[in-house]
Amino acid sequence: LESKGLEGRGSGGGSVVEGMVKEDSHNMHNGKVSSLRFCLLSGKMMILYFLCRNINYPASLPQISVVFIFVNEAPSVILRSIHSAIARTPAHLLKEIVLVDDNSNNDELKQRLSAYIAEMNARQPGFIKVIRHDKQEGLIRSRVSGWRLATAPVVALFDAHVEFSVQWAEPILSRIQDDRTRIISPSFDNIKYDNFEIEEYPLSAQGFDWELWCRYLNPPKEWWNLGNTTTPIRSPALIGCFVVDRVYFEEIGLLDEGMEVYGGENVELGVRVWQCGGSVEVLPCSRLAHIERAHKPYTEDLTKHVRRNALRVAEVWMDEFKSHVYMAWNIPRENSGIDIGNISDRIALRQKLNCKSFKWYLHNVYPEMRMYTDTVAYGVLRNSMKSDLCLDQGPDMDNIPIMYICHGMTPQNIYYTNNQQLRVGLLSPTVDDDDNRCLVDVNGRPRLIECSYAKAKRMKLYWHFTQRGSIQNKKSKRCLELQQSADNEFGFQLLLDKCTGQRWTISNLLETGSS
Secondary structure (H helix, E strand, O other), X not given: OOOOOOOOOOHHHOOOOOOOEEEOOEEEXXXXXXXXXXXXXXXXXXXXXXXXXXXXXXOOOOOEEEEEEEOOOOHHHHHHHHHHHHHHOOOOOEEEEEEEEOOOOOHHHHHHHHHHHHHHHHHOOOOEEEEEOOOXXXXXXXXXXXXHHOOOOEEEEEEOOEEEOOOOHHHHHHHHHHOOOXXXXXXXXXXXXXXXXXXXXXXXXXXXXXXXXXXXXXXXHHHHHHOOOOOOEEOOOOOOOEEEEHHXXXXXXXXXXXXXXXXXXXXXXXXXXXXXXXXXEEEEEEEEEEEOOOOOOOOOOHHHHHHHHHHHHHHHHOHHHXXXXXXXXXXXXXXXXXXXXXXXXXXXXXXXXXXXXXXXXXXXXXXXXXXXXXEEEEEEEEEOOEEEEEEEOOOOOOOOOEEEEOOOOHHHOXXXXXXXXXXXXXOXXXXXXXXXXXXXXXXXXXXXXXXXXXXXXXXXXXXXXXXXXXXXXXXXXOEEEEEEOOOOOXXXXXXXXXXXXXXXXXXXXXXXXXX
């Protein structure tokens, strides 16, 4: 966190751009690894920095292997990460650096890196190890490859585009030394890819939504109540980079190598560790800066892999709540058409480790997560009068539902509950997020209003609905109907009117509201 060599180098610790060579999805400054710096700190972070520096850590700590994963990364970015790790980790603690090349096809990268490794190992034999995959395995299996090559008692699994703060390792190693079943994430800042300035992020826990996309969270209330910002933050999941006891990582089941590319494995690991007796923490006193990517290196269709991986997590770990993942992705529970692969070994792992239920996890680890056990039907909502159109939330700011060509993505997600609400659009992930929006009869017009607000104001938000039947407001007795309209893009508009027997269908029914 110390600024170092910033004189004449621009704000935020960024270097002066000289020639700005574009490599991969990063802009490299001078193509050199010379700027080991962290951000110019805000007032709050400066206070935290000095509080952290005043903490005394044990003189005897376990050694660490730092693993960097990359594919077609800019050579200078990798070298920058290596140099940062060496400069910011006490030499007696840093046993080795492990590089995992996931089948890069960049010849310059291979040549420059090979020369650098040879030079470094000539000075300190075996300090830098490298494994090169014969085919692209994806980030998940690459992390496991790096772990297999590492030999230190503690292993850090990072992307090869990070920079380390002063004293990043000691807080982590101390926590793991106290309890080897802790998996630790540092706190992250962002390095802008185009000018390498650092964007300071607030202290956060790491969680996920019901599609199992990882996300930053406000730290839990009990953390704030302690009044000590150096205290470890309880975290429901992991963003992706983490540090773990090498032996414990194997005991707990590594990462799910049946997943593809990346996405969901970090959520699965966090859920598994908590349910199986371990814990996950984010440490405010250990900070890294991560370079944002302009382009993902692995795939243009990451969503497809995350969806498949999410279903593996749901089927193995989420018990009666697995329907929430299917609902969020708008996928039928039966005959989804998605092959999630063989999960028998992961189910056996859960049984072997005698893990707790997902309900326990939600109540004890992630109580901020909203639960939707009241849902009885979900999917797209069609009218038999025009079955190629679906009810859609329309433009975000309008709060006016529309009929739109069916595409089945988030704006067309509909959830009918056992208390007769019709929720439209994104499933709100946590209580700290905006509430879901409900279909409401507002002066005879269909509108989308936050459900909690509509309920508090006693608005008309309850609807009688039966599959292949009408949708009728319980209070106003008006029905949701389609009417031909030349002014509408697709020739039909939504309105509330006297019931004429129009028939509506929602694509997926649940047998009970809790499955």
